[in-house]
Amino acid sequence: MIFLFLTSGLFLGWTLGANDAANIFGSAVGSRLVSFTRAAIIASVFVILGAVLQGDGASETLGRLGSVNAMGGAFTVALAAGLTVYFMTRAGLPVSTTQAIVGAIIGWDFFTNNAVDTKALTQIVTTWVTGPLLGAIFAFGLYHLVKITRKRIRIHLVRYEAYLRGGLLIAGAFGAYSLGANNIANVMGVFVPSVPLEETGFGLCTLTGAQQLFFLGGLAIAAGVATYSRKVMQTVGANLLELSSEAAFVVVMSQALVLFIFSSSALSGLMVRAGLPPIPLVPVSSTQVVVGSVIGIGLYKGIRNINLKLLGSIASGWITTPVAAGLLTFFLLFFVKNLFGIDVGHSVNPPAAGIGEPSTALIIKYAIVILLVLISAYLVWLVLADKRKSDRINRKFYD
Amino acid sequence: MSLFTRTTRELTVRIDEFFDTIEIGILIFKEGVKAYVRGDHNTFGSHLEKIDDLEGKADKLQRAIENDMIVHSILPHQRSEIVKLLWQMDEIIDTAKGSLNEFYIEIPRIPSLLTEDFISLAEVSANAAEELMPAARSFFREPHLVREKLIKVYFFERETDKAAFQLKKKVFHEMNDLSLAEKAHIRYITHHIENISDSAQDAADLLASMAIRQML
Numbered sequence: 001m002i003f004l005f006l007t008s009g010l011f012l013g014w015t016l017g018a019n020d021a022a023n024i025f026g027s028a029v030g031s032r033l034v035s036f037t038r039a040a041i042i043a044s045v046f047v048i049l050g051a052v053l054q055g056d057g058a059s060e061t062l063g064r065l066g067s068v069n070a071m072g073g074a075f076t077v078a079l080a081a082g083l084t085v086y087f088m089t090r091a092g093l094p095v096s097t098t099q100a101i102v103g104a105i106i107g108w109d110f111f112t113n114n115a116v117d118t119k120a121l122t123q124i125v126t127t128w129v130t131g132p133l134l135g136a137i138f139a140f141g142l143y144h145l146v147k148i149t150r151k152r153i154r155i156h157l158v159r160y161e162a163y164l165r166g167g168l169l170i171a172g173a174f175g176a177y178s179l180g181a182n183n184i185a186n187v188m189g190v191f192v193p194s195v196p197l198e199e200t201g202f203g204l205c206t207l208t209g210a211q212q213l214f215f216l217g218g219l220a221i222a223a224g225v226a227t228y229s230r231k232v233m234q235t236v237g238a239n240l241l242e243l244s245s246e247a248a249f250v251v252v253m254s255q256a257l258v259l260f261i262f263s264s265s266a267l268s269g270l271m272v273r274a275g276l277p278p279i280p281l282v283p284v285s286s287t288q289v290v291v292g293s294v295i296g297i298g299l300y301k302g303i304r305n306i307n308l309k310l311l312g313s314i315a316s317g318w319i320t321t322p323v324a325a326g327l328l329t330f331f332l333l334f335f336v337k338n339l340f341g342i343d344v345g346h347s348v349n350p351p352a353a354g355i356g357e358p359s360t361a362l363i364i365k366y367a368i369v370i371l372l373v374l375i376s377a378y379l380v381w382l383v384l385a386d387k388r389k390s391d392r393i394n395r396k397f398y399d
Numbered sequence: 400m401s402l403f404t405r406t407t408r409e410l411t412v413r414i415d416e417f418f419d420t421i422e423i424g425i426l427i428f429k430e431g432v433k434a435y436v437r438g439d440h441n442t443f444g445s446h447l448e449k450i451d452d453l454e455g456k457a458d459k460l461q462r463a464i465e466n467d468m469i470v471h472s473i474l475p476h477q478r479s480e481i482v483k484l485l486w487q488m489d490e491i492i493d494t495a496k497g498s499l500n501e502f503y504i505e506i507p508r509i510p511s512l513l514t515e516d517f518i519s520l521a522e523v524s525a526n527a528a529e530e531l532m533p534a535a536r537s538f539f540r541e542p543h544l545v546r547e548k549l550i551k552v553y554f555f556e557r558e559t560d561k562a563a564f565q566l567k568k569k570v571f572h573e574m575n576d577l578s579l580a581e582k583a584h585i586r587y588i589t590h591h592i593e594n595i596s597d598s599a600q601d602a603a604d605l606l607a608s609m610a611i612r613q614m615l
Contacts, residue, residue, distance in 0.1 A: 032472045033472065151541070151543060154540050154541055156539050157474065157539040157540070157613075158407055158410050158411050158414070158473060158474065159408075161473065162404070162407040162473075245476065
């Protein structure tokens, strides 16, 4: 019965593996720098390792947002998130599993009359903005570093590319580990509170109940990588995101760093010990971090290379995906509970009737609006600055 | 991984060897023209043999480099441009060899009055090709230096045009003792020597655009 309920999470894991492995090895496989078999083996092994060893941080944050306390509820939440991703992808709308699962959990909170932890929600929403932004910053810095190093060491292009190829494999392994560590929360996070798995010893190691779930989720992601990611990788590498070897290395490395930062309890603990605020351990959309990283490289090369439509689509996804997933979850939970009589969860933390909660929610709402306005204003300024620059150049040559 | 490193090392050596071969070929061409116009036919014959060997070697190296790059999927993004560049550079030694062969087969009569003009034309045309070599080598190690090195190629190509123009003008306007057939023959040989700098310029154009893309 447990496995039946887990199927929706496993399906979500499979789609994640099929799609997001392309963010790590897409450019390398598409341009035949790395063979698909090698990429798939590395991605599968390291995704599972990341999920089992470091998956609990981001999962805990999702648990704070809504601790889905019945297997029927967890099944429906994961199913609604999966269906949202599927339908929005088919409709050609920008979508991310991370944002879908958050919306679905909030939908469950509303349905079961549980209060939404606004602090956790604020942390999560903030990382949706900071994830791609950090990706862009890392990519900008790393790309600059790679270019400077290349200039300094005077290495032969053929040898340089050979090192980059090796670097891509290492960065890919790191990226896969971080993807497993960060995104396993999307796949299995909702099942942790409700699936009663005991701590089990496997000879050399002992896995907690949550780690066993993460291992299963990791296997599902690996199955997605092995069975369906080849086509996606070839499409990403050859058509949509044709990157040079250096850019591909930088994008994978930036993405891996961002996902690692938002899933490492050790790093967060280190920040606290240094007297700094802790890093929120939150699942981040790897696709959006990749887009942020590509934009970072674009900024390094000059504003003309930035696709503003892409930025707009990311921002719209922050709102449309969770809303769609939340509504679908609410709708599905109603049917699962009333039509099939399955327990979907109960209220353990009802919303307090006071003025404290709405004011925090309002702060989040306005913070998002202000952020979007600031980003739009910055982009408009960049475009205008670029136009002024090109006008100046034109005047210089044609006047 | 060791196989991969070996392939990389071998390919690097082959590319350098290819450039060396072209560079020596250009020097041989210059010496060959000098030997012919000065009437030293033995030296000319030996240079002709040497350039023939070098041209064959350049062809083999070009094919081996292309083969390595495809089989081991090396530099997939720049492969087609690099192959085109090697082909364009091979064209230089082909033209040089063709030019010396024309001297050998057609035995053009070069009046002593034109000896120095022919030598300087061959030198300036070969200089354009010679200056291409450091730029091409730079592309693989220091792409940011390629453009400044190409300036000399363009300079010598223009100088070749000027030298060829002066030589042809001299033949047709001042040397009335030559028959029209002899004048036409000299013009034809001049045109072939000029082709070396033209090939160098074509390769330089390609190299410049490749270097810009590398720099981005």
